[in-house]
Amino acid sequence: MSLVAHVVAHVGSLDLDAAVEVDEGETVAILGPNGAGKTTLLRALAGLVPLEAGRVTLDGVVLDDGARVFVAPEGRPIGVVFQDYLLFPHLSVLENVAFGLRSHGIRRAAARNTATIALERVGLADLVDMKPRELSGGQAQRVALARATASEPRLLLLDEPLAALDQSARGTTRRDLRAHLATFSGIRLLVTHDPLDAAALADRLVILEQGRVIQTGSFADVSAHPRSNYVAELVGVNLLRGLGHGDHLELPSGAMVVVPGAGSGEALAVIHPRSIALHIQPPAGSPRNVAAGSVESIESLGDRVRVRIAGSVPLIAEITPAARRDLDLGAGTPVWTSFKATDVTVFPV
Amino acid sequence: MLFALVGFAFIALPLIGLIQQVSWGSLWTDLRTPEATAALRLSVICSLWATALSVLFGVPLAFVLARVTFPGRSIARALVLLPLVVPPVVGGVGLFYAFGREGLVGQYLYDWFDIQLTFSTAGAVMAETFVAMPFLVITVEAALRSMDRRYEDAAATLGARPMTIARRVTLPLIAPGLVAGAALAWARALGEFGATITFAGNIQGRTQTTPLAVYLLLQSKPDVAIGLSIVLLAVCVAVLALLRDRWLGFR
Numbered sequence: 001m002s003l004v005a006h007v008v009a010h011v012g013s014l015d016l017d018a019a020v021e022v023d024e025g026e027t028v029a030i031l032g033p034n035g036a037g038k039t040t041l042l043r044a045l046a047g048l049v050p051l052e053a054g055r056v057t058l059d060g061v062v063l064d065d066g067a068r069v070f071v072a073p074e075g076r077p078i079g080v081v082f083q084d085y086l087l088f089p090h091l092s093v094l095e096n097v098a099f100g101l102r103s104h105g106i107r108r109a110a111a112r113n114t115a116t117i118a119l120e121r122v123g124l125a126d127l128v129d130m131k132p133r134e135l136s137g138g139q140a141q142r143v144a145l146a147r148a149t150a151s152e153p154r155l156l157l158l159d160e161p162l163a164a165l166d167q168s169a170r171g172t173t174r175r176d177l178r179a180h181l182a183t184f185s186g187i188r189l190l191v192t193h194d195p196l197d198a199a200a201l202a203d204r205l206v207i208l209e210q211g212r213v214i215q216t217g218s219f220a221d222v223s224a225h226p227r228s229n230y231v232a233e234l235v236g237v238n239l240l241r242g243l244g245h246g247d248h249l250e251l252p253s254g255a256m257v258v259v260p261g262a263g264s265g266e267a268l269a270v271i272h273p274r275s276i277a278l279h280i281q282p283p284a285g286s287p288r289n290v291a292a293g294s295v296e297s298i299e300s301l302g303d304r305v306r307v308r309i310a311g312s313v314p315l316i317a318e319i320t321p322a323a324r325r326d327l328d329l330g331a332g333t334p335v336w337t338s339f340k341a342t343d344v345t346v347f348p349v
Numbered sequence: 350m351l352f353a354l355v356g357f358a359f360i361a362l363p364l365i366g367l368i369q370q371v372s373w374g375s376l377w378t379d380l381r382t383p384e385a386t387a388a389l390r391l392s393v394i395c396s397l398w399a400t401a402l403s404v405l406f407g408v409p410l411a412f413v414l415a416r417v418t419f420p421g422r423s424i425a426r427a428l429v430l431l432p433l434v435v436p437p438v439v440g441g442v443g444l445f446y447a448f449g450r451e452g453l454v455g456q457y458l459y460d461w462f463d464i465q466l467t468f469s470t471a472g473a474v475m476a477e478t479f480v481a482m483p484f485l486v487i488t489v490e491a492a493l494r495s496m497d498r499r500y501e502d503a504a505a506t507l508g509a510r511p512m513t514i515a516r517r518v519t520l521p522l523i524a525p526g527l528v529a530g531a532a533l534a535w536a537r538a539l540g541e542f543g544a545t546i547t548f549a550g551n552i553q554g555r556t557q558t559t560p561l562a563v564y565l566l567l568q569s570k571p572d573v574a575i576g577l578s579i580v581l582l583a584v585c586v587a588v589l590a591l592l593r594d595r596w597l598g599f600r
Binding site: 043046047048072073075076078079080082088089090099100103104147148151 | 497499500502503504505506507508509510513517518521522524
């Protein structure tokens with residue numbers, strides 16, 4: 001059971017021609033800059049933008065083939081969490097969540113029961129009578145999620161689910177969203193311009209740029225082997241997953257990384273490859289994080305060189321071609337990596 | 350500054366002139382005269398009917414003008430808005446030749462159903478609807494154009510059919526615009542004179558609405574005419590105040 005889509009559409013100056021496949025139980029993130037066509041792609045899957053060509057198939061049923069077949073949005077087994085949530089301002093939280101059930105012909109009392117259960121699931125059972133304008137951003141997002149999933153759609157689409165939140169609310173909301181997404185058993189597809197959201201929420205990335213898919217794969221694959229400068233810039237970051245211990249992060253290899261604010265529980269540390277320095281001798285200096293390793297591979301990307309280091313702290317370093325010559329780096333060269341603790345961003349997952 | 354003052358005085362002085370002519374002591378008895386009560390009652394009935402008809406037909410019309418693309422849409426919109434600028438008396442003449450006994454449609458209404466609209470209360474309602482409906486259409490259409498249509502998208506992805514979306518999402522969202530449009534239409538219907546007297550005539554208790562009574566009584570019973578005028582003025586001020594609250598207090 002899966003979503004198989006090839007979407008061809010033109011909206012304004014956007015020329016979208018992108019193919020996406022998502023399997024059941026998998027979360028795929030469409031990642032790209034603003035104007036890449038992410039939202040249009042999502043709207044096409046929802047039936048809000050008709051295809052010019054291509055085909056959208058969900059669980060083997062054709063929803064749109066750009067010609068003879070077009071299933072209207074209300075006929076598709078989908079749920080959408082919109083960018084600014086679009087909760088109906090004149091309806092209460094409960095009525096918002098019950099809206100989809102009512103539209104599917106379920107009686108008021110039964111719809112309210114199911115909606116209450118859906119709200120309990122996202123921990124908002126005590127807000128049922130509130131109006132959307134009384135909610136915080138994080139609460140509104142959870143209501144939107146409850147509304148989109150209440151009638152148990154096969155396909156859940158999320159458009160920039162965290163973009164409308166301020167920075168302080170993002171971390172916890174991201175963690176909650178990840179937990180709630182895991183309980184939705186259908187096909188999950190989200191759109192984001194934030195690589196961190198994609199890393200935290202998705203199993204697989206689809207990178208969209210100017211209406212075209214330029215790369216797909218797991219975050220680790222894509223960030224290790226970015227196919228273009230643009231992708232390298234976007235996702236070519238070092239992601240270290242581990243367990244937080246106050247100001248340390250314990251990696252699966254047992255290595256400890258100094259990270260201020262690592263907290264407790266599972267966390268993800270992000271370090272830009274530009275922040276990684278390479279040394280032939282063990283360095284002595286202010287950087288708190290120093291580790292030994294060896295060069296695994298070297299990739300040249302125009303004016304910079306990406307060096308993959310294997311070791312207890314696997315890292316990618318971005319250096320200039322001149323630095324590479326000076327250090328005389330090649331596969332297998334033993335090196336020391338260092339980076340400052342202050343160059344690390346950490347967030348819980 | 351001086352010109353502005355003159356302009357303001359020009360609008361304010363007639364109102365002051367009217368108010369200083371009111372014989373407040375006898376206002377209540379003036380309004381209780383048979384002519385006045387008949388005119389006021391008829392005005393309330395006719396203007397409410399006209400407002401109801403404007404909402405019933407004007408809202409779907411506004412939906413079509415705002416949401417459906419069809420050739421000649423701009424011409425259709427111009428035609429719908431024409432009663433806003435056309436002299437009401439011309440509108441009355443038009444109504445006469447459309448719905449009068451000899452009129453385009455009116456002759457069949459009379460021949461087949463024995464319905465005569467001229468010189469009837471229904472005729473007065475039609476004349477008022479003719480001038481009032483454009484106010485409703487223009488306000489509701491503007492509300493439909495300015496609302497965030499993505500709410501309708503959201504409703505569609507939740508399985509709502511177009512009629513359900515219109516009823517449960519679009520109409521509630523444009524409710525402030527609809528109320529404002531209905532209030533404007535009602536105020537316009539209440540003050541309607543030219544089309545009514547031309548099409549429906551001036552029969553006391555049947556088509557003689559308040560403005561017609563004011564015009565007629567100004568010679569014979571000026572106190573009653575002034576009393577009725579002050580009632581119309583008060584209603585208009587109330588409508589303005591209501592709309593101001595609507596517009597400033599928009600959630």
